[in-house]
Amino acid sequence: MKISEIKSILEADLICGEEFIENEVFTACGSDMMSDVLAYVKEQAVLLSGLVNPQVVRTAEMMDMKCIVFVRGKQPDEDIVELAKEREIVLLRTKFEMFTSCGLLYKNGLKGGCGV
């Protein structure tokens, strides 16, 4: 699935990373707990989170993730956006809640894979 399709399925706003929006991603995970993302996530390229702080971007950076979707309409501040730009990570924002966002993407073919 292209990141641009994620944007359209989730009716999301693009916050930054327009140049990478046609990149292809295959898996995603959803979590507000960065500890769990670092512990259990393996090859996921998209992180859905309702948590808004720089550590969400840093976690994605360490995990080689390509895109972060902020759910529940959460808006990251300028510092967070700047951090994502430097790391070439696409930021999206959707008004949908976590469960709905994950469900919509899963239904449209994006796979999970979180697990021990």
Add this chain to the structure above:
Amino acid sequence: MEPLVLHYDVSGTDFTCAGEASGKIKKTLKELGFPASLIRNVAIAVYEGEINLVIHGGGGVIDAEITPECISIVLTDQGPGIPDIALAMQEGYSTAPDNVRQLGFGAGMGLPNIKKYTDEMIIESEVGKGTTIRLKVFVK
């Protein structure tokens, strides 16, 4: 070949900067052409360690030594120390305060996760004096 030596100071008060040193180490390893999976393992382990320096250690230092065969990392703080290392190594055991959990950390996964992503992990800790964690990831 001389090893590449890196040194970073980690602030104990600025949580927003936590991860800065790990990001730099990751970038260096990438520039040196190490395999992506190895880089990710090192990055996750150092990042968890760096978060611990901020949350528990009151800040500290990270030293890295890079050779073609091995990535060695030493994280040192002068924090309160770990009274029971075996307990701290248990998944889910955490002494992190609520404000840290609100930031997405403190699930008690940090130390077990560092062990999972490294080939060697040695913790030296003395209550009231501080903690040193030595990590090694071998290039296979």
